[in-house]
Amino acid sequence: MSRAVVYETYGGPEVLEVREVPEPHAGPGQVRIRVRAAGLNPMDGVFSSQPEFAARFGLTVPSGFGYDFAGVVDEAGTGATGFAVGDRVYGGAMARAVADFVVIDTPAETLWHTPEGIGDEVASTLPVAGRTAAAALAAIGLRSGDTVLIGGAAGGVGVFAVQLARLAGATVIGTASEGTFGFLRQLGAEPVTYGPGLEDRVKALAIGGVHAAADLFGTETAQAALALGVPPDRITTIAVGPNPPRGVRATRGGADGTPADLERLTTGIRTGDITVPIAATFPIEQIRDAVALQAGRHVHGKIVITL
Structure with missing residues (x-):
């Protein structure tokens, strides 16, 4: 047995x-x-x-x-x-x-x-969190020099998304509760409190604007990104959550990840560039x-x- x-x-x-x-x-x-x-x-x-x-x-x-x-x-x-x-x-x-x-x-x-x-x-x-994070960033075409807004940045998927985005050369603003701010700064993200008024708080942090967004929990981050002028095709939500705003990309989670994503993650872990x-x-x-x-x-x- x-x-x-x-x-x-x-x-x-x-x-x-x-x-x-x-x-x-x-x-x-x-x-x-x-x-x-x-x-x-x-x-x-x-x-x-x-x-x-x-x-x-x-x-x-x-x-x-x-x-x-x-x-x-x-x-x-x-x-x-x-x-x-x-x-x-x-x-x-x-x-x-x-x-x-x-x-x-x-x-x-x-x-x-x-x-x-x-x-x-x-x-x-x-398998799930790492591939989901990589797929979300791929869906929004993240590029070096971008400022990206990541919703749910301190969660299981968010910790990978933040670090992969930083390795790609992006500036990361991550939504989270205040108790996680120090944790997120250690990962390389600038934290911002989620909830009402998110758009204004992000605007104050992103002097040069926000170029892309990945909402890893719900649609609040996606809605804020739209209000900040981010093109819908550079915003993604996780498809298993609530219906995304019109035009926003839906990522199917780990199903959209690839073996190459896992290799990139494990290489980063072994070199110390990614912590888990x-x-x-x-x-x-x-x-x-x-x-x-x-x-x-x-x-x-x-x-x-x-x-």
Whole structure:
């Protein structure tokens, strides 16, 4: 037997349970990963609490939980390609990641080798948040010399977007709560409080104007950017959120990311140009506490489950 987080009804963190389940094994063309860490994303809790949203992704109850994971290949089925027993890997498995084992088909589009020098906890934060950040910046055609407004800059996606934008030569203004201002300045962003009056506060900071914007939570940042004269095609929102303003680009999150984006991220991490702030780690037995913290939307960085 092995452990997995499952839920049989929709609701808050209280519906999540750590259960013993039959141990899965790699079949033909598959590899099994012994999971060591699973990075949480806000969408994980949305899937387990909102049946209409879950259905859009083909999810029904009963269900497993989580997407991002990192660990080591410990079984390879006949005909499996690209990975071998002993390989350190990270990747994504929809509604299956927070478990002792994950089985993945090969060739794999959502499984990558973990580079030397990157630990499992860090690797488990990259698939969704890292790719989403890169895709958002690509959607707005970010260029060196731009001033970019990033909404939700201190969140799990925002910490990557801020650093990637800075590496691209952009000046970054990031919306956040005042408690995160010091944190964001360390990442290279100029922080600004979100909420009513955002447009005026940004205008006071961006003497030369704002050229592009990425709204990583809701549409407030996108609306402010439009009011500041940013062209709609240089503004993006995350498509899983509320309907974006007319003409604004919608990014599909990590689905629009590429393997090259992950390579750029991992290279930056290894060279020290990108840091991965891990706000908290929890053992799998404390999954409810971890998801409750994630749902509060006041986390500086990423939350990781360890197994």
